[in-house]
Amino acid sequence: MRGCLLVVDDEPLKRITLQIELSEHGFEVYEAADAQAARRIFDCKPIDAVVSDVRMPGMNGLELLTYVKQQRPDVGVILMTAYASVDSAVLAIKRGAFDYITKPFTTEELLVKLDRLLASGPPPNRPTGLETLGRLVAVSQCMKRLFEHVRAVADSERTILLCGESGTGKELIAEAIHGHSRRAEKPFVRFSCAALQPSVLESELFGHEKGAFTGAIRQKPGRFELADGGTILLDEVDDIPVDLQVKLLRVVEQQEFERVGGETPVHVDVRLICATKCDLLKLVRAGRFREDLYYRLNVINLNIPPLRERPDDIPVLVDHFVAKHAILVGGQKVRVSPHALAELMRHDWPGNVRELEHVVERALTFCSGGDIRPEHVLPLGQEATETATAWAGLEPIYNGQANLNETLADIERRMILLALRQTENNQVKAAQRLGIPRTTLRDKMAKYQIPASSC
Numbered sequence: 001m002r003g004c005l006l007v008v009d010d011e012p013l014k015r016i017t018l019q020i021e022l023s024e025h026g027f028e029v030y031e032a033a034d035a036q037a038a039r040r041i042f043d044c045k046p047i048d049a050v051v052s053d054v055r056m057p058g059m060n061g062l063e064l065l066t067y068v069k070q071q072r073p074d075v076g077v078i079l080m081t082a083y084a085s086v087d088s089a090v091l092a093i094k095r096g097a098f099d100y101i102t103k104p105f106t107t108e109e110l111l112v113k114l115d116r117l118l119a120s121g122p123p124p125n126r127p128t129g130l131e132t133l134g135r136l137v138a139v140s141q142c143m144k145r146l147f148e149h150v151r152a153v154a155d156s157e158r159t160i161l162l163c164g165e166s167g168t169g170k171e172l173i174a175e176a177i178h179g180h181s182r183r184a185e186k187p188f189v190r191f192s193c194a195a196l197q198p199s200v201l202e203s204e205l206f207g208h209e210k211g212a213f214t215g216a217i218r219q220k221p222g223r224f225e226l227a228d229g230g231t232i233l234l235d236e237v238d239d240i241p242v243d244l245q246v247k248l249l250r251v252v253e254q255q256e257f258e259r260v261g262g263e264t265p266v267h268v269d270v271r272l273i274c275a276t277k278c279d280l281l282k283l284v285r286a287g288r289f290r291e292d293l294y295y296r297l298n299v300i301n302l303n304i305p306p307l308r309e310r311p312d313d314i315p316v317l318v319d320h321f322v323a324k325h326a327i328l329v330g331g332q333k334v335r336v337s338p339h340a341l342a343e344l345m346r347h348d349w350p351g352n353v354r355e356l357e358h359v360v361e362r363a364l365t366f367c368s369g370g371d372i373r374p375e376h377v378l379p380l381g382q383e384a385t386e387t388a389t390a391w392a393g394l395e396p397i398y399n400g401q402a403n404l405n406e407t408l409a410d411i412e413r414r415m416i417l418l419a420l421r422q423t424e425n426n427q428v429k430a431a432q433r434l435g436i437p438r439t440t441l442r443d444k445m446a447k448y449q450i451p452a453s454s455c
Helices: 012-024 035-044 061-071 086-094 107-119 141-153 170-179 198-206 242-254 280-285 291-297 311-324 338-346 352-367 387-399 404-422 427-434 438-447
Strands: 003-008 027-032 049-053 076-081 099-102 131-133 136-138 160-163 188-192 231-235 271-276 300-303
Touching: 003 012, 003 035, 003 107, 012 027, 012 107, 027 035, 035 049, 035 061, 035 170, 049 061, 049 107, 061 076, 061 086, 061 311, 076 107, 099 107, 131 141, 136 141, 136 170, 136 311, 141 170, 141 300, 160 170, 170 188, 170 231, 170 271, 198 242, 242 291, 280 291, 311 338, 311 352, 338 352, 404 427, 404 438, 427 438
Parallel strands: 003 027, 003 049, 049 076, 076 099, 160 271, 160 300, 188 231, 231 271
Antiparallel strands: 131 136
């Protein structure tokens, strides 16, 4: 196979023709009539290149291009249009399109561009051994094994229990399972069961009839009905009250339930995925989770390892998030300095991948399009120490851009500013924190032109 393509065009004849002819030339081809359908396919299939029309109803081709580049910068995009202009071509290239082709064109002309795109290969900085699954990226062996398990069980109709700490990516794993299943074109409904009143939770899951309670002015379908034919993810399933677990057990076993205030059974065809950060077996022993429901949910158990157990994934995740949130720096190419990456590698990431993504977003906001340096990622969690500002002065030493006296002066100034900020401009406390007399602190503030009320 020469590659996996996604063809997006609202003209059925052109779309199907391209699918047939490109398939005959050795490509695996997926097709979509609009950008929304294309996004669903792109999120769950191993697409190597996208060929998309520019003018489409709803989201257009340029917006789809932006989405593709945010999710997977390594995937090349060729835009096709019957409304060629220099301006639109330049805009497409600026947004990251590999090339541009004008309708009408022959399949042979498109093949030439596709060959050039695929021959260009992955970006030079792309790490070897990188594997993707939907919107997930990893190089660690434990995550690759998890990806294999996901692909193996995706097409099964069995209930799946996802276990892992908060922020490890349970929702993305569930999304990938749905995307690789025969239900991929059907609804994927996400719902968190956390911290909801039992009556509200029951209505949200199973719906209610008109007049079932005050304010129920019409019949409302629940999440299980909305997911009919597809997949439902119940996150924080451990938060479901014991009384309501009986109704959930019936859905699992019989695929039916009654809406709140109703008596007629509602039948659904739903693939159930549950997620929890708790040990459900401990909750069973504590009487907080039904044993029969536990065994019905725990048919296939997938454990997502925390980020601290797979530190080799940190660099590729950082690159992935830098590319994903490049809009924060106007699409500029941003480099993560080795010392900033070293700080990220040292952190134990109690918030896991979600915390890492937030740190990268913050760093992109502060770096103003230049290199991401340690002061842009620090402090991490509660680790607000002098390192956060000292690194900014140390960086030029390693790059050979400043002499020692200049760098030490800059570090000293930054440490004084940090101490003043941490003590809310209390010079006595700041001097104590720095280990110098107050008079020395005042002299240094005057030397570095630090006003007493500037912090």
